[in-house]
Amino acid sequence: MADTRATDETSDNTGGNHSSGDGNPESREVEKIRDLKSVLVTSVLNLEELDVNLYRGTHHWVPRSRRLFGGQIVGQALVAAAKSVGDDVYVHSLHCYFVRAGDPTVAVLYQVDHIRDGRSFMVRSVRAIQHGQPILICQASFHKLQPSPLQHQFTMPMVPPPEDLLTEEQLIHLYLTKPNVPEKLRQFLNQRLANEVPIEIKPIQPQPSLRRPATEPRKLFWVRAQGHIGEGNMKLHCCVAAYISDYAFLDTAMLSLADYKAKFFASLDHSMWFHTTFRSDEWMLYECESPWAANSRGLVQGRMWRRDGVLAVSCSQEGVFRVQPVNHRNKL
């Protein structure tokens, strides 16, 4: 499908026109990596067709929890659903339940059911299956473009542009240069650096250490897929956004609680609404907030903004959190 609306990088509300090249050899290295095609496109979201409406997906990065990353399963389910509709419709929403933990030692099968094809909307249901049982059930709905005078959106928060901020990786490198970083924490951060997460993040207000105060459960960060995807296939950008949207989302609910850590947390469901065209390989501002948490569950809501201030995607998710007090004796 042709993406007819490219992001206008020259007119943003984040401080004007910014060039990513700064002459620094490290930045040039980063730009070289960005020339490579995103692994999300070449591998993670590149499903193998096994039969009619039946696909197989493999894994790239697996979180420390050793259960499959929810964003990967949602992104792959959306790829499978999108293969069953024509070029004249756009995905406008999806609603998923994570019903079982995904097993990283085997592939995931995606079975697509055609629920309904209407004049304007098409609905698909996808079951992600491992060991003969569903791990995710997902409904995705597609819509033809139908312009209307009814139009409004919230205003994007004012934040520094991504060019003025450090990536999560750079922040960790900086932190590791400090003296007296406890060995356990150093190991944890080095492990984080070794992770091949195909996502780049630039937090607006980086946490200087693990020992943080309780704050309003809200955070903002710039995010994009690692590597190049390019213009063109809007459905693919939505699948990549589905992957990205789950990465640093759920822990927003934990911000209101200091001196506790989650000994177990997992997303229970995930919903997304796609409002307009965007590029998932270009910086988008992810605004995440948690309006409620109690009873071992927390709700998070998110908005992904194109850097020209257009609201591109809305997300919402509930997660289960089993928390325990942190022993701060050996922490900074």
Ligand SMILES: CCCCCC/C=C\CCCCCCCC(=O)SCCNC(=O)CCNC(=O)[C@H](O)C(C)(C)COP(=O)(O)OP(=O)(O)OC[C@H]1O[C@@H](n2cnc3c(N)ncnc32)[C@H](O)[C@@H]1OP(=O)(O)O
């Ligand atoms: C700014 C930059 C910051 C960057 C920060 C980001 C950093 C890292 C990112 C990391 C990645 C983020 C990950 C994002 C979230 C995810 O992707 S989570 C993955 C997707 N979701 C799932 O996998 C959930 C799948 N669903 C399930 O597993 C189950 O449905 C469920 C566990 C939610 C339901 O549980 P339940 O109904 O209780 O099932 P059971 O089979 O009975 O129990 C499962 C285990 O839980 C234990 N348990 C049950 N109840 C309790 C209880 N009340 N208290 C304690 N424990 C309980 C139960 O004993 C089982 O345990 P075992 O498996 O037997 O050990």
